[in-house]
Amino acid sequence: MHNGPYLIATGSLASLEFLSAIPYLLLYNLIFIIPMIAITFLVYFGLSTPEKVQDWRDRKIKYIHLIAGLVLLALGIAIVTGLI
Secondary structure: OOOHHHHHHHHHHHOOOHHHHHHHHHHHHHHHHHHHHHHHHHHHOOOOOHHHHHHHHHHHHHHHHHHHHHHHHHHHHHHHHOOO
16 A cells, blocks of 8 residues: 555644645545445445445456556645645
8 A cells, every 4th residue: 555645644744734634634535434334224224235245346446556546646736736
C-alpha cells in the first residue's frame, strides 16, 4: 500500500482550521470509508459473499486502478494549483 497520499492529505489538513477541514474529511469518507462499509454490510447481511466480492474485484481491478489513479491525479493537480 502506498502511504504518499495519506501523508500529503494529513499535512494539508493539519494546516487548516478545524471547520475548513470538515469538507475534506467528508470527501475522504465518501471516497474510502463508505465503500468499505457498504461491502461489509453486503457480506454481513448475506447479499454477497467474500468470495463473490473478491471475484468481482479481480475482474474489475483494471478499472479500480484507473479510477484511483484519476482521483489521485486530480488531487495532485488541485494541490499544485492551490485549489486545496
